[in-house]
Amino acid sequence: MENIPNTINIHNFTTENGAIYHTLPLSFTTAGLPLHSAPIVLVNHALTGNAEVTGENGWWNDLIGHGKTIDTSVYTILAFDIPGNGSSSFLIENYLDFTARDAARIFIEGIKALNIEKLFAIIGGSVGGGIAWEILALEPNITENLIPIASDWKSTDWLIANCYLQEKILNNSSKPIEDARIHAMLCYRSPESFKEKFQRTVNQDLLIFNIESWLAHHGKKLQKRYQLSSYKLMNQLLKTIDITRNSESFENLLAQTNASIHIIGINSDLFFTAKENVETYEELKKFKDNVFYSEIDSVHGHDAFLIEYKQLDHLLADIFKAETIKK
Structure with missing residues (x-):
């Protein structure tokens, strides 16, 4: 099953x-x-x-x-x-x-x-x-x-602060899902993870850093499969966890x-x-x-x-x- x-x-x-x-x-x-x-x-x-x-x-x-x-x-x-x-x-x-x-x-x-x-x-x-x-x-x-x-x-407080910024992006950006996702990826990974993966390398086709093209890719990818209202809701749930x-x-x-x-x-x-x-x-x-x-x-x-x-x-x-x- x-x-x-x-x-x-x-x-x-x-x-x-x-x-x-x-x-x-x-x-x-x-x-x-x-x-x-x-x-x-x-x-x-x-x-x-x-x-x-x-x-x-x-x-x-x-x-x-x-x-x-x-x-x-x-x-x-x-x-x-x-x-x-x-x-x-x-x-x-x-x-x-x-x-x-x-x-x-x-x-x-x-x-x-x-x-x-x-x-x-x-x-x-x-x-x-x-x-x-x-x-x-x-x-x-x-x-x-x-x-x-x-x-x-x-x-x-740290998590609430990041959710607050996510909410601001989702409500105010011209590309809300893409931009919110780019910020979120900075929370989901770590400086060491980015260093290991990218080594400050440049994407020669786009003439931007590979970290930038990777973040842009993740933003576009989520935008294609995710709803703005869903992102706002899930961010709100993340912000309000508190059993007490x-x-x-x-x-x-x-x-x-x-x-x-x-x-x-x-x-x-x-x-x-x-x-x-x-x-x-x-x-x-x-x-x-x-x-x-x-x-x-x-x-x-x-x-x-x-x-x-x-x-x-x-x-x-x-x-x-x-x-x-x-x-």
Whole structure:
């Protein structure tokens, strides 16, 4: 069973900001073993991602598939599209209506609609990891394992600042998607990554630096496949990750869960920094035993969770080996 798409309609959804949506289409895919026949892994997509995580065009098919670390012959893979992410014709024009917690609430509605009582794991990178934290804070017993990668339970001032700049570009540029993407690539990679890749070389055809032609290429590439309203929405979700907003303290929220929390940072991440991940881990260790921290070693910055799949493979193997599944 590979990437079977489906849709659940969420009715009369009121966002945290008080906006009412009479119908929200929540599209999702399942892959691997049929629902309710095996442990279920929920995979949350990142900013420009979608529910297509496995198969030929799957954005995580290095990690998820037959015989791979998250083995589709052992698990059921479930992935939701964040409504408005551009994967369908449904778009959200007023992006300020939504927060990351709203996305988490919508996913929880989907999980309940599918009659899923417990997940084996929730895994996600970047904003997908932030939404995973929000799900656990809302439903402490929903999963056995939480695996946030290159992410955190809150947007830092640094992250909010970059999202603010993204929002300004998206609202004011004559080429909003292209220009916002060019800025974003500076957050997703690192100075060392650019140095290793480009070495200050010049594109002789265009007579510009290769770093410039590469950034321009990424801008144009995203512009061809992405909607402006989707970019604004996903940037807004990234900016609003915070499990404690209008809620209880970090400790009160996470002391309620028995889930094992496996935090994976990236040593060169400029977006969700490893330092913040370590602080989260140390805070959790004060009141929780089954919390773990590991780190991807890479020059490639935030995007390393999509690039260094062999390291990620290694870090996740212990969680997803068949013998670790509780019978």
